[in-house]
Amino acid sequence: MDADPGDFLRSRRARIQPEDVGLQAYGWRRVPGLRREEVAQLAGVSVDYYIRLEQGRGPSVSDAVLDAIARVLRLDETEHTYLRKVARPRAGASAPASSQRVRPGLRLVLDSLAGAPAFILGRRMDVLAWNALGDAVVGFSRMPAAERNMPRQVFLEPAARELYPDWAAVAAETVAYLRLDAGLHPNDRQLATLVGELSLKSEDFRRLWADHQVKSKTCGVKRINHAVAGELVLPYETLGAAGDPGQSLVVYTPEPGSETAERVALLASWAAAPAG
Numbered sequence: 001m002d003a004d005p006g007d008f009l010r011s012r013r014a015r016i017q018p019e020d021v022g023l024q025a026y027g028w029r030r031v032p033g034l035r036r037e038e039v040a041q042l043a044g045v046s047v048d049y050y051i052r053l054e055q056g057r058g059p060s061v062s063d064a065v066l067d068a069i070a071r072v073l074r075l076d077e078t079e080h081t082y083l084r085k086v087a088r089p090r091a092g093a094s095a096p097a098s099s100q101r102v103r104p105g106l107r108l109v110l111d112s113l114a115g116a117p118a119f120i121l122g123r124r125m126d127v128l129a130w131n132a133l134g135d136a137v138v139g140f141s142r143m144p145a146a147e148r149n150m151p152r153q154v155f156l157e158p159a160a161r162e163l164y165p166d167w168a169a170v171a172a173e174t175v176a177y178l179r180l181d182a183g184l185h186p187n188d189r190q191l192a193t194l195v196g197e198l199s200l201k202s203e204d205f206r207r208l209w210a211d212h213q214v215k216s217k218t219c220g221v222k223r224i225n226h227a228v229a230g231e232l233v234l235p236y237e238t239l240g241a242a243g244d245p246g247q248s249l250v251v252y253t254p255e256p257g258s259e260t261a262e263r264v265a266l267l268a269s270w271a272a273a274p275a276g
Contacts, residue, residue, distance in 0.1 A: 004056040005087045011212040012073040013039060021072065034072075043068040053087060061087055082183045082214045089186050102129045106241055110249065115268060117234070117252040120241075124191050125150040125178060128247065133264070136271040137224060137232065137252065151178055151194065155202040165223045165231070175208040176215035183214065222252070228270075229263040 014033035023038055040050035045065055053061055053069075066087060070080040100122040102110075110118055110131050117137040119130035127148040130140045140148060147153075154160050154167075154174050164170045182191055198205040217238055224232045234252040241247040254261040 005083060006054045006056055007210075008083065008086060008212045008214075009039075009054050009069075009073070012075065012079070016073060039069065039072055042072040045069075078180065078216045079214055082180055085183045086186070100126060100128055100246065102247065103241075103244065106244070106247070106249070113251060115265075117264065119250055121150065121238075121248045121250060123185070123188070123246040124181060124194055125174070132271040133268050134252075136267045137226065137234075137264070149194070150174060151198060151205075155198050155205045163225055165225050170222065171204060172208055172213065173215060173217060173220075175205065175211075176213040177217050179209065179212065180214040180216060226263070226267075229267050231260075232263060233258070233260045234264075 010031075013036070014031065016034050018034060018038065021034070021038075021042060023034075023042075036050055036054065037047045040047045043050070043065065045068070049065075050069075053065075063084070066080075066084055070083060075083060102120055106120065107129055110120060110129055113131055114133065117131070117134040119134040119138070119140065120128045122128045127140050127143075127150065130138070135141050143153065147156075151174050154164070154171055161167045178191075178195070182188070182195065185191060195209065199209060219235070219237050221233065221235045224234060226232055232254070234254055236250055236252050239249045239251070241249060252264075254264050
């Protein structure tokens with residue numbers, strides 16, 4: 001699993017044309033976007049220093065230099081944080097524990113959200129827990145326990161392209177969030193295994209992973225084509241779990257009075273009905 005700064009910086013350079021930063025484009029360019037020497041010039045560092053950084057040989061690079069490079073490459077806050085992590089990896093950092101447990105209190109919070117589909121994501125976007133309505137909407141309980149993972153669902157489950165009408169956008173966001181996780185936890189063997197499997201089995205994943213996009217998922221809107229309820233337009237909020245930095249509570253919040261809200265209410269009644 002690659003989490004060095006080189007490919008990331010090269011992909012960010014490729015997004016920016018010399019004219020965008022007040023430089024004159026001269027001569028034939030072997031690669032798109034800014035050259036390394038142009039980034040170095042604009043950031044106020046030597047070309048050799050910048051090259052060593054792209055090659056992963058700059059562990060002592062300062063915040064000031066990384067801030068200058070982020071400014072030149074027009075990185076957003078998430079990309080800036082990612083650059084700081086991959087440019088200065090912690091030597092010998094241990095991989096996280098394989099088991100992820102949801103605290104009883106957090107599970108109670110999850111279950112108390114009876115009127116909203118909700119679930120808890122852990123590291124690598126593993127699905128750790130869900131409430132009844134979240135299961136009714138997404139179908140977590142139907143997934144094999146070892147495969148309850150959002151990237152696996154998006155890229156390896158054939159029905160995902162029907163479940164998500166905006167599959168291409170969902171796929172890109174999923175990979176961007178997974179790469180962010182990879183940058184924050186470069187020694188996670190389970191994450192490396194997951195990325196390797198997805199790369200082997202999904203051409204779409206390989207293409208998106210090679211693009212080096214990074215993005216956090218704090219809020220947004222997801223469309224789901226539910227087999228029973230029809231199309232659901234679901235705004236969502238992602239809330240970090242204090243004390244469990246690797247876990248997040250995701251809550252779908254349909255607009256009150258909307259058609260989706262009515263359909264979710266019907267699903268809630270269905271989910272609450274006794275079996276048989």
